[in-house]
Amino acid sequence: MREALAEFFGTAILLTFGLGVVAQTVLSSNGAGSPLAIHLCWGLAVILGVYASSGVSGAHLNPAVTLALALRRGFPWSRVGPYVIAQFLGAFVGAAIVYVTYREALGAFDGGVRQVLGAQATAGIFATYPAAYLSTVGGFVDQVVGTALLVAMVFAISDERNAPPTASLAPVFVGLTVMAIGMGFGVNAGYAINPARDFGPRLFTALAGWGGGVFTAGNGWWWVPVVAPCVGAVLGGTAYDVCVRSRHPATTNRIADPVQRVERKSR
Numbered sequence: 001m002r003e004a005l006a007e008f009f010g011t012a013i014l015l016t017f018g019l020g021v022v023a024q025t026v027l028s029s030n031g032a033g034s035p036l037a038i039h040l041c042w043g044l045a046v047i048l049g050v051y052a053s054s055g056v057s058g059a060h061l062n063p064a065v066t067l068a069l070a071l072r073r074g075f076p077w078s079r080v081g082p083y084v085i086a087q088f089l090g091a092f093v094g095a096a097i098v099y100v101t102y103r104e105a106l107g108a109f110d111g112g113v114r115q116v117l118g119a120q121a122t123a124g125i126f127a128t129y130p131a132a133y134l135s136t137v138g139g140f141v142d143q144v145v146g147t148a149l150l151v152a153m154v155f156a157i158s159d160e161r162n163a164p165p166t167a168s169l170a171p172v173f174v175g176l177t178v179m180a181i182g183m184g185f186g187v188n189a190g191y192a193i194n195p196a197r198d199f200g201p202r203l204f205t206a207l208a209g210w211g212g213g214v215f216t217a218g219n220g221w222w223w224v225p226v227v228a229p230c231v232g233a234v235l236g237g238t239a240y241d242v243c244v245r246s247r248h249p250a251t252t253n254r255i256a257d258p259v260q261r262v263e264r265k266s267r
Contacts, residue, residue, distance in 0.1 A: 010053030015094025043179030091200025128190035147232030
């Protein structure tokens, strides 16, 4: 419960800041925000969410990261379920916080009629939707690539045998990684690269007035940012291990993974 609460809190912090900048940009018609501001703020949101929770839970904040750590770093499978549930709940609450804060601005923007698509659409503030040209296959590839890059860099940043930053700076470099993914791969589908980040807010919008259209839009897009990041996380983590981790000289008692460091401290 202690670790799950930390994951819940860290994910809520991440989503509150991340969705907040999108809300400000959309609802001001780009007058108080921009694509650059969105990329920068999402990177900062990751940094703040990780700092808020890493000392207790390791700050996964992403079911795909939790899955990759369980498969490649020995994270206990018994904790995967509680972590993932906490992450989804944190994302849901983060969306609710942004909605309550911007409720009047939403009303001024769309006249109180919540729309998923169109000129006054606001569902995209909370969850990701594909560009009009993007096929489901293309979107799946997009999410696999983005999440693979994220997890590969998370593994690299936490690998003590690979000249990583100090532990206190690791969250900064994870945030910079997310920022780089957004700047390089954000146009197709908004770089969810996190099942909780997308599904939690999407579920919130379905309940808060946008309706079932949030699940049918984009040819039923909703499942892509849930499934594809999990595939990408495993591929990215495996690629790092095959290309780098397995090439290190044999070492003794050094613990490379931040989750394992937290485990040892708790013992």
